[in-house]
Amino acid sequence: MKDKKLTVLARIITVLCGLALIVVLFVPLWQIELAAPQYPEGLVLKMYPNKLGGNVDVINGLNHYIGMKTLHANNFIEFTVLPYIIGFFAAFCFFVAIINKRKWLLSLLVSFFLFGVISMVDFYRWNYNYGHDLDPNAAIQVPGMSYQPPIFGYKQLLNFGAYSIPDTGGWIFIGTGLLLLFAFIIQFKKKEKPVMLTVNKKITTALASLLIFGLTSCSSGPQPIKLGQDACSFCKMSIADNHFGAEIMTKKGKVYKFDDMHCIAGFIKSNEVNKSDIKDIWLVNYAEPHNFIPAEKAFLLRSPELHSPMGANIANFDDESKLKDVMKNIKGEQLTWDQFINEK
Numbered sequence: 001m002k003d004k005k006l007t008v009l010a011r012i013i014t015v016l017c018g019l020a021l022i023v024v025l026f027v028p029l030w031q032i033e034l035a036a037p038q039y040p041e042g043l044v045l046k047m048y049p050n051k052l053g054g055n056v057d058v059i060n061g062l063n064h065y066i067g068m069k070t071l072h073a074n075n076f077i078e079f080t081v082l083p084y085i086i087g088f089f090a091a092f093c094f095f096v097a098i099i100n101k102r103k104w105l106l107s108l109l110v111s112f113f114l115f116g117v118i119s120m121v122d123f124y125r126w127n128y129n130y131g132h133d134l135d136p137n138a139a140i141q142v143p144g145m146s147y148q149p150p151i152f153g154y155k156q157l158l159n160f161g162a163y164s165i166p167d168t169g170g171w172i173f174i175g176t177g178l179l180l181l182f183a184f185i186i187q188f189k190k191k192e193k194p195v196m197l198t199v200n201k202k203i204t205t206a207l208a209s210l211l212i213f214g215l216t217s218c219s220s221g222p223q224p225i226k227l228g229q230d231a232c233s234f235c236k237m238s239i240a241d242n243h244f245g246a247e248i249m250t251k252k253g254k255v256y257k258f259d260d261m262h263c264i265a266g267f268i269k270s271n272e273v274n275k276s277d278i279k280d281i282w283l284v285n286y287a288e289p290h291n292f293i294p295a296e297k298a299f300l301l302r303s304p305e306l307h308s309p310m311g312a313n314i315a316n317f318d319d320e321s322k323l324k325d326v327m328k329n330i331k332g333e334q335l336t337w338d339q340f341i342n343e344k
Contacts, residue, residue, distance in 0.1 A: 004102045010183040011097045014105065017176045017183075018093030024086055025049055028167035030123075032149050034059070036160045037236075045071070046167060049082045066158075067138025068130065068147060078122065085115065102187055109180045116177060124151055153253040156230070163254050222247050222282040222292040223255050234263035234270075235310060244308040244315065245284040247292065250277050261300075262312035265341060283337075286315035287322050295337040299323045302340075303332025314340065 006014070028046040031054070035042045046053035051073045060070040073079045089112060096104045131148030147157050150164045166174065225247075230239045233256035239245060246264040248256040250273060258264040261283075268275070281295035299317045306313040314335070317323040323334060 004187070005100050006097075006102060006105060006183075007186060010105065010186055011100065013179050013183040014093050014097040014108075017179050018090045018097070020172050020176050020179075021086055021090035021093065024169040024172050025083055027169040027172070028053060029169040029173065031165060031167040033163045033165075034160050035163070038159075048079075049086055049169070050079050052079075063147075065139045066147060067135030067141070069133065076126070078126075089115070105180075105184055105187070109184050112177055112180060116173070120151065127151060154255055156255075159231075161254060163252060165252065222249070222280070223257075224290070225257055225284070230257050232259040232263050233257055234267040235259070237309070239309075241309055242284060242289040243286050244306075244312070245289075246295075246316075247280075247282045248273065248278055249280040249282070251279045252277070260308050260310035260312050261314040261316075261340065262308075262310040265312070265343075268341065281337075283316040285318050286326075287317060291318070293318045298337055300335040300337065300340055301326060301332050302335055303330045305330040305332070 028048050030047045032045045033042055034044070043059055044054040045056065045059055052071055056071055063070065089108075092108050092111075096108050127149050132146045134147070142158070145158070149155065149157070149162045152164055152166075154161060154163045156162075225239055225242055225245045227240055227242055228238060231237065232239055233248075237259060239257065239259040241259065244260050246258045246261060248258075248264065248267070250256075256267065256273070258267065264281070267273075268278075282292040283295050283298045283300075285291040285293050286301075293316055297318070299320045299322075300314050301317065301323050302312075302314045304313055306315055308314060315326070317326075320334075327334075
């Protein structure tokens with residue numbers, strides 16, 4: 001059966017995707033940001049298709065102390081072949097627009113998504129080896145500690161917070177995949193034979209499900225507080241009591257942990273993180289210390305008899321009846337999160 005031609009819109013989108021991939025060759029694909037008290041301005045490692053950028057020398061100097069290998073672009077075959085692969089897909093986009101056949105658009109879409117999956121697997125492998133293959137004679141050694149950076153999101157590595165996210169080229173690459181998927185979907189708006197329509201819907205659904213799974217798998221909630229290991233982001237003290245803790249998660253996925261309500265309030269009022277950048281605020285459930293409560297839904301009890309680590313003496317509950325039960329034995333006042341955080 002003769003292969004159908006592409007719609008005008010699908011061909012335009014495909015050409016735009018080819019042009020976008022050419023741009024990817026000249027901009028960074030990914031970045032890993034590092035933040036620590038001794039580097040308040042932060043450090044950044046940028047990964048281009050053919051090189052490394054950012055504070056590479058400083059990061060290599062720091063990594064030497066914990067036994068991590070130094071980073072040099074010529075040690076990675078990916079920086080040699082990646083520009084050619086991206087160039088191939090750019091040319092493939094132009095080829096599809098010229099040849100004007102639906103089956104070639106499908107081939108482009110499937111191969112592009114497969115390349116994306118393989119790339120992320122390779123990135124994970126690279127991060128794993130980088131963080132686990134340590135020099136046994138390093139100056140700083142922490143038994144059982146590895147330093148694998150996250151693929152996507154935030155991770156605490158000793159006193160450094162590592163945040164990994166696509167850079168300009170990475171977002172363009174993701175956008176290209178979405179546009180190709182859209183171009184493929186709009187091919188089936190016209191009436192088709194029932195059998196072919198069913199097959200096409202199955203293919204589209206499978207691709208869309210894969211994309212949605214990839215996006216939603218990056219989401220995360222509050223992180224468990226590790227007693228004796230995690231430090232409060234405000235007072236810098238080691239968190240030793242898990243009944244009074246709290247967390248802030250930014251829109252970028254970075255997590256700040258606190259040992260006391262006094263500390264989270266002081267951190268917010270310090271504007272170290274802009275309020276508009278805060279995504280979620282979680283409070284530890286006093287009655288069930290391994291669970292968290294969204295701050296705006298929590299019931300707060302303040303009492304001098306609670307003896308929290310930094311003197312706020314506030315416990316949080318997910319149910320008002322539980323708070324009332326505790327108040328039968330100790331004297332205190334009930335607060336909402338808004339009342340607490342707006343106190344002068």
